[in-house]
Structures are given as C-alpha cells and as structure tokens.
Amino acid sequence: MSDSTAGAVLVCDRLTKRYGDRLAVDGLSFAIRPGERYGLLGPNGAGKTTTISMVCGVLRPDDGTVLVDGQPAAEARGTIGYVPQDVAVFPDLTARENLAFFGRLLGLRGTALRRRTDEVLETVELADRATDFVVKFSGGLQRRLNIAIGLLAQPRLLVLDEPTVGLDPQARNGILEAIERLAAEGVATLYTTHHIDEAARLCTRLGIVDHGRLIAEGSPAELVAGGGSGQRLRVAVGHHSDALVDGCRALPAVVDVVAVDGHLDLTVDEAPAATAGVLALAERLGVPVTDLELRRPDLETVFLGLTGRALRD
Ligand SMILES: Nc1ncnc2c1ncn2[C@@H]1O[C@H](COP(=O)(O)OP(=O)(O)O)[C@@H](O)[C@H]1O
Ligand SMILES: [Mg+2]
Structure with a gap:
C-alpha cells in the first residue's frame, strides 16, 4: 500500500462488482483517514450503493479488496457503522426502545446500554424525542434515529447511503449537522449523494463516480481549481439546435459545449468574444436566446465538464 493510505481507516483497492453482464463498480480505489468526511458523488446508477455494500461486507467484491483498520472487512465488524438508504427502525417502539433493541444485539446491557443510548440520542439531537x-x-x-443506531457500536467509520434523499431542506440540514458533529469527534464518514451542494458543504474530500469508476478525487476546492481556468457560459435557448451546438463548438473562444435540457453549457476562454459569437450564431440560425449567464467554475460545472451530464434529482 502507498503512503497515501498510511493511517487510513478504510482502504478500498480496485473494487470491482458485476451484476451479470453489467459492470456496476469498475476498479474503484480510495482511502479514508480518521475524521475525514469523504463523499462519493455521482448520478443514480453510478455504483455508489454497490461500492458501500462491499465496504460494509454486505456484498462480496468480484475483485479488489477492502481493508478496515488494516483488517479484511469481514473481520472488522464493529469498526464500521452502516446506515442503509432505507430506514430500518421499528415504528411501534419509541426511539429509546429501538436503540435498546439494537444495543442488546451488540451485547450492550444495563448502565452501559443506557449511557450509550443517551450519547447517540444527543449526537443526532433526538434526546427530547x-x-x-x-x-x-x-x-x-x-x-x-437510523444514524443513531449506526453509531451505537462506536464505529471509527460511519457509512451512510444517501442519508438526505427525499427530505426537506430543514431535515437535510439536521442530518448534515449530525454528520459534522461526528466528524468533530474524530469519526470518519463515508457518505454517498447525488446532491452537489450538499457534497460541497459537507465533504472534506470527494470522489466523483460515474459508470462505476472514480473519475476525479480531491477536496471541493481542489476539484474546482483543477476544473480548468475557463469560465462557464450558460445559454438558455428556445429550442434545441444541433447546428447551434456544432457552431458554438467551432468558435475559437469556446473550449467545450454540453447541451442540457433547454440550454447550452459552454466552457469559454474569453467571455466577451464567446458571448458575441454565440449570440450572432443563434440569430443567424433563428434560435431564440432566452437567457445568458456567466459563471465562475464551481463543483457543478466541474461535474458537468467531467461527465458531460448535469446532476439532478
Ligand atoms: N441487485 C442488482 N442486480 C442487478 N443490477 C444491479 C443491482 N443493484 C444495482 N444494479 C445496477 O448496478 C448499477 C449501480 O447501481 P447502484 O450501486 O445502486 O448505483 P447508485 O447507488 O450510484 O445509484 C446500476 O446500473 C444498477 O442498475
Ligand atoms: Mg444508491
């Protein structure tokens, strides 16, 4: 293992998983150190759930290895807390009774169980409920509550699969704050998301996943800085036109063009020249331009540049 994996809580090395003919995870490698908040960011179907299922020992890789604290994943149970995407709690029990049930499965009893239950309720701010x-x-x-259950065993690595899907902004915020508190306690978190804004806020490091491969990795700032110096010009158009896309691509000030529903996203060297060129071209082709927006690179434009696709719900 290289130096970059020294002291890591989790090391995934060339993880690979097929479902029949479909290569769901394709040689994925990454490592997470204590206290890091690592995010796997990618569209639906990118292979995020399959990856973390292998990390948590729920799925066996076809190839590659998972080491947790230097041990094979199968021997590291207890080191990893797993919070699956689907909530797995008993609705007819109270929050505390749920925690007591799962705590007993872990061998916690009496005062130790009560103390740990209080702690995790505190961490996720559910003590009053x-x-x-x-x-x-x-x-x-x-x-x-699902996260609290995952925390009972005091894991060094907490793995959360899309923990904010389907929640309103306030509830999402509550989840993100709980993860931030955990990280402050030194727990490493691995979490998956297809929300760019969330990843940008929460993660100290991000792996961008597409088609089962890790196509970029770094802190949000590093990824944005590495996304090239070009500005982004977003052109909303009245209707799609292949001729406009091709014409834009041929303009000297334009580096790249991606057509996404209802608009063109251009990476440009020189904003004024590119803007003038695009407007003239649209006019000539009879394509109405309904909006123009010049943006500095951000994670979303980086993602777009890497995958040629926008990330949407
Ligand atoms: N149990 C399964 N059987 C067959 N194909 C699957 C199964 N689970 C996932 N897949 C496929 O594997 C790919 C990766 O899926 P998944 O890991 O769930 O992606 P993500 O979590 O990023 O949305 C997708 O193409 C998905 O359709
Ligand atoms: Mg998933």
Whole structure:
C-alpha cells in the first residue's frame, strides 16, 4: 500500500462488482483517514450503493479488496457503522426502545446500554424525542434515529447511503449537522449523494463516480481549481439546435459545449468574444436566446465538464 493510505481507516483497492453482464463498480480505489468526511458523488446508477455494500461486507467484491483498520472487512465488524438508504427502525417502539433493541444485539446491557443510548440520542439531537413512538416521527427524524443506531457500536467509520434523499431542506440540514458533529469527534464518514451542494458543504474530500469508476478525487476546492481556468457560459435557448451546438463548438473562444435540457453549457476562454459569437450564431440560425449567464467554475460545472451530464434529482 502507498503512503497515501498510511493511517487510513478504510482502504478500498480496485473494487470491482458485476451484476451479470453489467459492470456496476469498475476498479474503484480510495482511502479514508480518521475524521475525514469523504463523499462519493455521482448520478443514480453510478455504483455508489454497490461500492458501500462491499465496504460494509454486505456484498462480496468480484475483485479488489477492502481493508478496515488494516483488517479484511469481514473481520472488522464493529469498526464500521452502516446506515442503509432505507430506514430500518421499528415504528411501534419509541426511539429509546429501538436503540435498546439494537444495543442488546451488540451485547450492550444495563448502565452501559443506557449511557450509550443517551450519547447517540444527543449526537443526532433526538434526546427530547426519546420516549416518543417512532411511527409519529417525520422522515428526517426517522433518518436521524437510523444514524443513531449506526453509531451505537462506536464505529471509527460511519457509512451512510444517501442519508438526505427525499427530505426537506430543514431535515437535510439536521442530518448534515449530525454528520459534522461526528466528524468533530474524530469519526470518519463515508457518505454517498447525488446532491452537489450538499457534497460541497459537507465533504472534506470527494470522489466523483460515474459508470462505476472514480473519475476525479480531491477536496471541493481542489476539484474546482483543477476544473480548468475557463469560465462557464450558460445559454438558455428556445429550442434545441444541433447546428447551434456544432457552431458554438467551432468558435475559437469556446473550449467545450454540453447541451442540457433547454440550454447550452459552454466552457469559454474569453467571455466577451464567446458571448458575441454565440449570440450572432443563434440569430443567424433563428434560435431564440432566452437567457445568458456567466459563471465562475464551481463543483457543478466541474461535474458537468467531467461527465458531460448535469446532476439532478
Ligand atoms: N441487485 C442488482 N442486480 C442487478 N443490477 C444491479 C443491482 N443493484 C444495482 N444494479 C445496477 O448496478 C448499477 C449501480 O447501481 P447502484 O450501486 O445502486 O448505483 P447508485 O447507488 O450510484 O445509484 C446500476 O446500473 C444498477 O442498475
Ligand atoms: Mg444508491
């Protein structure tokens, strides 16, 4: 193993998984150190869930290895807390009763169980709802309870699969804050998302995944800086025109063009020349331009440049 994996809680080396003919995860390697908040960012179907299922020992890789604290994943149970995408709690029990049930499965009893239950309720800010029945919880509260369950064993690595999907902004925020508190305690987190804004806010390091491959990795700032110096010009058009796309591509000030529903995203060297060129071209082709927006590179434009696709819900 290289120096970059020294001291890592998790080392994935060339993980590979096929479902029949479909290569879902294709030689994926990454490592996570204590206290890091590592995000796998990618569109639906990119292979995120399959990857973390292998990390957590739920799925066996066809090829490659997972080391947790230097041990094969199968021998490292207890080191990893796994919070699956689907909430797995008992609705007819209270929050505390749920935690007691899962805590007993881990061998916790008596005072130790009560103390740990109190701690995890505190971490996810559910202490004031401890004796409420879970059936009455909103989606966000149920997710937080799910995270609390994943924390019972005091894992060094917490793995969360799209923990904010389907939640309103306030509930999402509650989840993100819980993850931030955990990281401050030194717990490493691996989480998957297809929300760019969330990844940008939460993650100290990101792996961008597409078609089962890690196509870029770094802190959000590094990824944006590495995305090239070009500015992004977004041109909203009245209708799609292949001739306009091809014509834009041929303009000297334009580096790249991606057509996404209803607009063109251009990477440009020289914004004024590119803008003038695009407008003249659209006019000549009879394509109405309904909006123009010049943006500095951000994670979204980087993602677009890497994958040629926008990330949407
Ligand atoms: N149990 C399965 N059987 C067959 N194909 C699957 C199965 N699970 C996932 N896939 C396929 O593998 C690819 C990766 O899926 P997944 O890991 O769930 O991606 P993500 O979590 O990024 O949305 C997708 O093309 C998906 O359709
Ligand atoms: Mg998934």
